[in-house]
Amino acid sequence: MKNIKAVICGASGYTGSELLRILAPIPAVDVTALTSEQSAGKEVTALFPHLHTYKGVRFEPLIKEALLDKGDVFFLALPHSASQEAVEFFHSRGKKVIDLSADYRLRNPLVYELWYKINHRFPDALKQAVYGLPELYRDKIRNASLIANPGCYPTTAILALYPALKQKIITTEHIVIDSKSGVSGAGRKSDVAYSFCEIAGGFKAYGVAAHRHTPEIDQELSAIAGSPISVTFTPHLLPIARGMLSTVYAPLKDPGMSLDEVHSIYRDAYQDEPFADVLPLGKYPDIRNVRGTNLCQIGMAAAENGTLIVISAIDNLVKGAAGQAVQNMNIMFGLDETTGLGQLPVVP
Numbered sequence: 574m575k576n577i578k579a580v581i582c583g584a585s586g587y588t589g590s591e592l593l594r595i596l597a598p599i600p601a602v603d604v605t606a607l608t609s610e611q612s613a614g615k616e617v618t619a620l621f622p623h624l625h626t627y628k629g630v631r632f633e634p635l636i637k638e639a640l641l642d643k644g645d646v647f648f649l650a651l652p653h654s655a656s657q658e659a660v661e662f663f664h665s666r667g668k669k670v671i672d673l674s675a676d677y678r679l680r681n682p683l684v685y686e687l688w689y690k691i692n693h694r695f696p697d698a699l700k701q702a703v704y705g706l707p708e709l710y711r712d713k714i715r716n717a718s719l720i721a722n723p724g725c726y727p728t729t730a731i732l733a734l735y736p737a738l739k740q741k742i743i744t745t746e747h748i749v750i751d752s753k754s755g756v757s758g759a760g761r762k763s764d765v766a767y768s769f770c771e772i773a774g775g776f777k778a779y780g781v782a783a784h785r786h787t788p789e790i791d792q793e794l795s796a797i798a799g800s801p802i803s804v805t806f807t808p809h810l811l812p813i814a815r816g817m818l819s820t821v822y823a824p825l826k827d828p829g830m831s832l833d834e835v836h837s838i839y840r841d842a843y844q845d846e847p848f849a850d851v852l853p854l855g856k857y858p859d860i861r862n863v864r865g866t867n868l869c870q871i872g873m874a875a876a877e878n879g880t881l882i883v884i885s886a887i888d889n890l891v892k893g894a895a896g897q898a899v900q901n902m903n904i905m906f907g908l909d910e911t912t913g914l915g916q917l918p919v920v921p
């Protein structure tokens with residue numbers, strides 16, 4: 574079988590460079606082109622010395638017509654809105670597309686317009702997009718040609734709540750999601766608000782009651798529950814480079830339900846999942862154990878008042894972005910789902 578040709582648009586960013594790192598050792602994949610506007614013409618190693626296997630490979634500008642024949646799969650690691658048109662261009666010309674931005678995640682274009690303050694210009698392509706969370710949508714992903722790769726916060730929140738909602742052991746009201754992210758979640762672009770002196774030693778909430786991942790979380794949890802869910806979601810900025818942890822609170826329908834019973838529901842739901850790792854009772858996730866990996870680790874407890882507490886941790890750049898995108902590529906192309914992801918080392 575011929576190798577899969579992969580094009581990465583936005584390869585000079587944090588998620589794009591993680592795609593380069595993860596794809597490099599996969600024998601079945603050749604990275605054939607990578608784009609950057611600011612760094613077009615520069616070598617990859619000039620920006621990312623650790624990606625030494627790309628020595629001599631240069632960034633090129635995103636000229637869609639010039640890239641079209643270079644790829645079987647197009648990873649788009651661009652800011653939202655910049656992705657809309659490029660996704661449609663490659664997809665409508667028969668290519669498989671995995672979009673890491675938010676442009677194709679919200680099924681209702683009006684909800685997208687409300688939260689992102691721009692029109693969705695390609696509603697027909699939007700209808701064909703499959704939400705790329707393998708633990709929920711593996712069968713659809715297998716036959717999809719356009720994947721909307723999930724956001725990082727939604728990945729933690731949905732995986733933390735999926736088994737409990739599916740088994741209907743929690744109420745669909747009063748779900749609270751308290752999340753913390755490392756600074757790479759904001760991307761590589763320079764911005765004073767994310768510079769070292771503004772972040773180091775601090776810890777704060779942002780996007781309070783207004784973060785754009787809220788409708789994405791609501792959309793997916795509602796689909797699992799089969800009825801509308803509107804969560805309370807507050808993200809916080811951790812003074813670390815990468816890693817994300819969410820603590821989720823949801824009332825148990827039966828406040829007397831034993832934690833052992835809840836735990837076995839989670840264990841059953843994820844027993845065949847290579848990257849959803851339910852920890853033993855009494856153990857809780859730590860960002861340091863998932864950083865660099867494609868794992869989502871999950872721990873849980875029940876409060877005296879009948880509230881289920883679920884804690885989930887991922888690397889925002891891996892299971893929250895590039896790793897999940899490669900997981901989706903593996904499923905779409907019939908590769909082993911863990912190809913390139915199973916042995917990813919924990920990074921310091």
Ligand SMILES: NC(=O)c1ccc[n+]([C@@H]2O[C@H](COP(=O)([O-])OP(=O)(O)OC[C@H]3O[C@@H](n4cnc5c(N)ncnc54)[C@H](OP(=O)(O)O)[C@@H]3O)[C@@H](O)[C@H]2O)c1
Binds near residue numbers: 584586757762
């Ligand atoms: N960071 C995360 O943890 C995370 C997690 C999940 C999803 N995402 C999503 O993934 C996407 C990429 O995020 P990121 O963190 O990797 O961002 P980033 O570090 O800021 O990188 C953005 C990339 O897009 C390129 N770019 C920017 N504007 C462009 C334009 N108008 N046309 C063509 N290329 C353009 C940049 O190239 P230049 O070299 O020209 O600047 C760069 O390569 C975003 O939509 C983000 O929301 C991010």
